[in-house]
Amino acid sequence: MSKLHLVFGGRVSDPRTLDFDDLSSIDIVGVFPDYASAEKAWRASAQRTVDDAEMKYVVVHLHRLLQPDLLAPGV
Numbered sequence: 925m926s927k928l929h930l931v932f933g934g935r936v937s938d939p940r941t942l943d944f945d946d947l948s949s950i951d952i953v954g955v956f957p958d959y960a961s962a963e964k965a966w967r968a969s970a971q972r973t974v975d976d977a978e979m980k981y982v983v984v985h986l987h988r989l990l991q992p993d994l995l996a997p998g999v
Contacts, residue, residue: 926958926987927958927959927985928956928957928986928987929955929957929958929962929983929985929986929987930952930954930962930983931952931953931954931962931966931969931981931983931984932950932952932953932982932984933970933981933982934946934949934951934979934980935979936978936979936980939977939978939980942980942982944980945978951981953965953966953969955986959983959985963983966981966983969981
């Protein structure tokens with residue numbers, strides 16, 4: 925199984941949290957087969973909005989959600 929990763933972002937009310945203001949305007953960057961390509965996409969998206977402190981992009985480890993029994997340190 926691929927270790928799928930989702931990259932998305934949007935406007936947050938507080939940059940220290942993941943409280944996205946408007947879920948209908950979430951920017952879904954894409955789903956990636958490995959962390960390296962997800963991180964590259966995350967960096968590009970975050971860099972594009974670096975001057976907007978209320979924009980936040982994140983990487984979600986979808987493989988951990990799909991197979992929670994495989995959770996282990998270093999996975």
